[in-house]
Amino acid sequence: MAIGRVVVINVLFLLGVLSTSALGRADADQEIESALQELQAAQAAYALALEQVQITKANLELAQAHAIALGAIKQPESGPVPPPADSAPESASSEAAPHTAADPKPKSETEVPKQIKEKEDGSSFWKGWKRSVRLGLNASQGNTENSNLNVQFNTIRKSKKYRTKFESEYRLATRDGVDSQNRLELDLRHEWLAPEGSKVGWWATASYEMDEFQDWDYRITGHGGISYQFIKNDSTDLKARTGFGGSQTFGGTSDDFRPEALVTGIDLRHKISEVMNVELGSEYFVDVSEVARDRLNNELKWNIMLDKESNMNLQFKLRHRYDSEPGGRNANNDLYYDITVGWQF
Numbered sequence: 001m002a003i004g005r006v007v008v009i010n011v012l013f014l015l016g017v018l019s020t021s022a023l024g025r026a027d028a029d030q031e032i033e034s035a036l037q038e039l040q041a042a043q044a045a046y047a048l049a050l051e052q053v054q055i056t057k058a059n060l061e062l063a064q065a066h067a068i069a070l071g072a073i074k075q076p077e078s079g080p081v082p083p084p085a086d087s088a089p090e091s092a093s094s095e096a097a098p099h100t101a102a103d104p105k106p107k108s109e110t111e112v113p114k115q116i117k118e119k120e121d122g123s124s125f126w127k128g129w130k131r132s133v134r135l136g137l138n139a140s141q142g143n144t145e146n147s148n149l150n151v152q153f154n155t156i157r158k159s160k161k162y163r164t165k166f167e168s169e170y171r172l173a174t175r176d177g178v179d180s181q182n183r184l185e186l187d188l189r190h191e192w193l194a195p196e197g198s199k200v201g202w203w204a205t206a207s208y209e210m211d212e213f214q215d216w217d218y219r220i221t222g223h224g225g226i227s228y229q230f231i232k233n234d235s236t237d238l239k240a241r242t243g244f245g246g247s248q249t250f251g252g253t254s255d256d257f258r259p260e261a262l263v264t265g266i267d268l269r270h271k272i273s274e275v276m277n278v279e280l281g282s283e284y285f286v287d288v289s290e291v292a293r294d295r296l297n298n299e300l301k302w303n304i305m306l307d308k309e310s311n312m313n314l315q316f317k318l319r320h321r322y323d324s325e326p327g328g329r330n331a332n333n334d335l336y337y338d339i340t341v342g343w344q345f
Contacts, residue, residue, distance in 0.1 A: 069127065131155040134315065134342035148173045148181075150338050163191040171336070182212035191227065199229040203241055215327025217251025223262055223285075234271070241265030247285075247295075252327050258293065260285040275305040296322040311344040 067073045136150035149172045156165045166188050173181035186208040194201040204224035210217065225243015232238075246259045268280040279301040287293035298320040306312045321334040 071126075127157075128159060129155050129157045130344060132342050132344040134340040136338050136340035145176050146174070150340055152340065152342070161193055161195075163193055165189050179212065184208075184210040194227075194229050201227045201229065201239075203227050203243070205245075213330075215252045215330055216249035216255065219247055219249045221245065221247040221260075223260070225262060227265075236271070237267075237269040239267050241267065241283075244288075249327075254327065258287045259289055260295070261288050275308075277303050279303070292324065294324050296320075306341075313342050313344070315340050315342060 064073070132152075132154050134150070134152035134154070137148065139145075139147040150169070152167070152169045154165070154167045157163070166186075168186050169184070171181050171183045173179070187205070188207070189203065189205045192202040202225070204222075206222045207220070209219045209221075211219075223243050223245030225241060225245075227239050227241045230238045230240065241262060242265060243262045244260070245262070246257055248257045249255050262283060263286050264282070264284045266280070266282045269277065270280075271277045279299075281297075281299045283297045285295040285297075300318045302316040304314045306314055315338075317336075317338045317340070319336040321336075322332055324332065326332055
């Protein structure tokens, strides 16, 4: 009986030891699992912080690109500032979180270089303009007194998609103190260039003319249509245009609106050498309401670079205007020729 009690006591003692050990292991496993969960949460927070840093960096670069495009700040001479170093080494983070996939690149970060490139290509309307002024003056005294003044201001902007050109010219000539020519002309042309792989583009023009020696005081014209690129390389640019529009005169004996079709328009620019190029333009308009009424504009420019450092150049220009019904006793043809010196800036 005593032996049985001893056996029972020993068995109970062993069961107590085993249960205590099991409970200790369970507590240890629970603590390990809790520590792993905290580690995973810390790794997730670290990955989220890195992603926020990348997004903030991309937003800063995008804001800088917009500020440079708007002219609020200047383009920095040095490259972009490198991002701050991570608080933990890359190898340490990879060892600490082997199960965490590589952080995806924020969408805004991939868009920044593209937008900056568009600004550099001149997609912004206010960027990329080239301006020039031209001046021609001659005079004579003796048996007759003659003086001629020609002042021009031109500006042009070209990008991969658009080409915009504005030209203005004022002419004043006197003979023995009496005006023999007093003319102002403003021309604006905007072109939607043919995309890569195509030869078809679009264009629109608007012009204003004031001439003291015409039957009318001033004339406004506007046209638009389609263009076709025949040749486009480093030395030659040849395209043809056609379209529709109209012209309206004011202050004449018979002010009326003439609906006009541009039957043929030719634009040629050819580079002869590094310091010389020629430009040729021709437009033939027909009044669709009265086919017998037509107009023809021809222009030839020969440009010679005199000094590259100051962008000083010499230009010989010849312009021919024909109108089948100029009004009054005016001649059908007008011919203008000039020699001017210009500077580009």
